[in-house]
Amino acid sequence: MSCSAFHCQPMRYIECMKKISDLDNMACFQVYQLHHAFGRYYQAAFADTGLTYAKYVMLKALAAQKGMSLSDLSACLGVEPNTLSPLAKKMAGFGVIERVRDPEDERRIVLRPTTYGLEILKAADQVVMQNFADLGISADDASQAIAIMSRLRTAVEKASPARVIVPDAPLAAQDVPCD
Amino acid sequence: MSCSAFHCQPMRYIECMKKISDLDNMACFQVYQLHHAFGRYYQAAFADTGLTYAKYVMLKALAAQKGMSLSDLSACLGVEPNTLSPLAKKMAGFGVIERVRDPEDERRIVLRPTTYGLEILKAADQVVMQNFADLGISADDASQAIAIMSRLRTAVEKASPARVIVPDAPLAAQDVPCD
DNA sequence: TTAGAATATTTCGGATACGAAGCAGTGAGG
């Protein structure tokens, strides 16, 4: 296994985090990891549908509102419009939403789920619900987690973080040492 | 304001989520939002350093272990090696880590923080800690959130989610209706 | 009414993410 002093023992993130161990970093890091874990999870669940987690959330929000403009969807999801714009085009290409200009304000694009989109959403919702139930997380725990994360998000969004002051740069900008 | 029946009221995500309101979706969505909120937050905090949250986490893990191979770092962070590879090159270019082949196994690349990297990390850690304290989240809440998220992640990673069954596709693949 | 501000969307460049495929170095069996 070549465990010389030159390099270190392989480590799983559990042990890794024990060494990091600051609450602030732990919290961020858990969110960071959980986000990607969910991403992989949903990618598998939605594999055959053309949906991804991002598109599923968009579709769900649109269905809940029976259609919305792109900027309203952006506010609704907390994601920039320039992110949603190409996704909406792809979803329209798949036939899960329609994408039309608002005749009352030609600047706006209104997105609405199609009948086909609602069918897919219904199927997806059932699977999502069932999958979540299979995770074995109690409703209490889930509510608690949601409540804390929600407060955390609000705090993070309000805050204007202090900037890190950069120490003096090293003597010269390094070249990448080995290819 | 053009609030015709054609389109809907603008909505913030708070109201949006009230309509969605399933615990499973709430949980995923909170994680999704919190992840991006942290991303924006750290981007501002690290703006002048050349670091990002991803690079900061990498640097922190490398410092905790006094260096690691790329694949060990990958296991440590739960991120694929092909994601870390280009990031490590950039960090080496900035001079925060060094990147050398393991002489005992020429396949491996060992990453180690430089003195400069450790200085930046120290400055970043202080700011991160202070910023988190300023959020006003109690240590108890933070621990609780971390514990639940950790269990949730473990469950998600273990699970093999059921697949969504696709309903029949619409009659023809739509063209994108308006540019 | 008409110049200029405000708003909605798109485009562009940059930063992470992933899976799949390819290449180079190691090591195990014949």
Place this chain on the structure above:
DNA sequence: CCTCACTGCTTCGTATCCGAAATATTCTAA
């Protein structure tokens, strides 16, 4: 010693994300 499977890293294509800048439409005020 020589395949040949395995491991570690890189590259490629795709999918989100962001901020900044460009474009088009609407509104506002002079």
